Amino acid sequence: MIQFPTLIKKFCDALLEYDPETKKLYWYHSERKPDLCNRWSDHEEIYEMYRERYVCRDDLDIWERFLSPENIERFAQGNTAEEHFYIRFENMGRGLEWHEISMEQMEDSHVLIGSRDVREIYQSAAITKAILPELDYVCFIDIETGSYVLYYPDANKTVFSQNTADDYDTVIDAFNRKHVIPEEAQTLTQNMQIGHVRQMLNDKNEYILYATFKKEEDLLYKKLCFAYADATRKKLVLIRTDISSVVNERKLREKEERKRVAYLENMPVACVSAEVLLDPDGAPYDFRITYSNQAYAKLVGVEVPELLKRNYYEIFPDMDRKRLPYYYDTAYNGTPHVLSWDVEEKNRHMLIHAFQIEKGHFGSVLVDTTEEYFLTKELQRSREEMQRILETTTDLIFEYHVETKRFNISRIGMDEVQKSLSEEGLIETLVQKGYLEPSCAPVLEQAFSRMKKGESRLSVNLKARIRKEEGWSWYRLNLFEFQTEYMHERKTFGYLQNINQDMLRQEELEKRAQTDPLTRVLNTSEGKRKIKQLLESQKDIKHGNNAMFIMDIDDFKQINDTYGHMAGDRVLKAFAEILRKTFRAEDIIYRLGGDEFVVFVEDAEGTGRNIESIVQKLNFNIQGLKKRYSFFGSSIGVYVADTVCSFEKYYAEADKALYETKKKGKDHFTIRKG
Missing domain, CATH: 3.30.450.20 (PAS domain)
Structure with a gap:
């Protein structure tokens, strides 16, 4: 009989040895039949008992093919060194369990039979990988001669290859010098010597060592377990497993x-x-x-x-x-x-x-x-005033459980929202109840996703409201993570702060940065940017009827010299107002500089309008301005293209049209079409 360390037994639900001479089974370990452990049983009786009580009816042919008295005898005497198959067992009326049965032929024609429940492996490979370390090899060492036999899996972890050599102690010394990090190599070699291992096994069943191996630029962490192979204590068994994932995970947590x-x-x-x-x-x-x-x-x-x-x-x-x-x-x-x-x-x-x-x-x-x-x-x-100040600075506090994706809302003015909700339920409820502006729902979802991916602190801005009778306001959502002392759970706290005034102020500053301060139309850089952005969105359109207007105020320098610069400023503002009155809100109007203005019209030849009607409306409004300023006049150049072209093309052609107008005597307009 073989003496198995506890570690080997933990991999199996049952571990048995079949003796072909006596036709009996020795039970090393069994979770299903612990009463049979550590004694011999008649194989045929066990075969029939399992066949009647435990084997799924649909799998009886598999059971007979491998484990019937005739077939197990044939396996023991044959040339096949290893077999494994899958079969279902009845679980005391609670359904079926998938088991993997492994059969291995030993040197004396005995057969080693192992069984393990593989349901959990199929259900969660990640959990199994965390619990069961990867097996690197199993090594049997002859104490008297120092020779050893090494069994190690192939790349797919399915077939075990065999390697034999003499002088275990010498091989271990050379191997460790090459593969173990220098600060551990010598000590590890001393601890792995046969004499030292035997000394450590005098009063214990297992002797455990840990080592750090080099692999290119990475480090691998290994666990080495020594035990006697059987009761004669003439052979040692060494099992090495990889625990790198466990060590690295622990280091990351630390x-x-x-x-x-x-x-x-x-x-x-x-x-x-x-x-x-x-x-x-x-x-x-x-x-x-x-x-x-x-x-x-x-x-x-x-x-x-x-x-x-x-x-x-x-x-x-x-x-x-x-x-x-x-x-x-x-x-x-x-x-x-x-x-x-x-x-x-x-x-x-x-x-x-x-x-x-x-x-x-x-x-x-x-x-x-x-x-x-x-x-x-x-x-x-x-004290009531102080409380109102605190409530103003923090409008909502909640706790978010990353693992369960649930919220516990600690203080909130939204009576219709439940105190505990799922992530999806909270966002949906806030939108449905009118507390979260719908376009902000993806922003909130992305924030929670970033926390789940490991960010420990973040802030996002949302449009929301604490009471439905109020209008939408800007809020800053702040999230920060911590880990509980006892449960080691990742939790996240969040709170809302009203930043509406700050956001409105920021919007106003941005608007000012884009606007000409005198006329309140767009400034040159913003006007060009908007036109180019519009043209980029039209790049796949073959036909277009966009128009660009370039216009200036005739003899504007003379107006300043005659009536003063303040009067000139009033004329500029009045002309800008005429442009806003003439063109649509979506048309792009900007001050080019001095007394020059540019207007870009998308779809100038659209339904119910054409470029001539736009020009007539502009001219009509200019005539009205002349009633206030008799000296006012404006020269206008227009370029209309039936195909989409570049900003530079529109500008150059409209500028040519303006030049033609001035050549004709000013206070008029010229239309060029392309």
């Missing part, structure tokens, strides 16, 4: 955790989390701090390790307990609170923002509001 802890540790604002403790009647009597950054420890004058050892009121017996009920409400009911705290010995006033982390636990951020507090006392401000 790195992310260090980043989060460093972020909190370096914050100038005091942060602390705690568990609220209950007496046998379910009433709160104290709380235990589970995390504190240095800012909080400095505030209370106690080192962090001491804060984490004892209950809060044991450390501070004279501390007022009036905040404890609020901490309980936050920790167990999820209600956030903003509490006042006068740190008398430091002459400071703090606001404690308490929020639920998980059931029974709360976190708090302490904001130093000393200056505001004393100012409030001096000005006799009421």
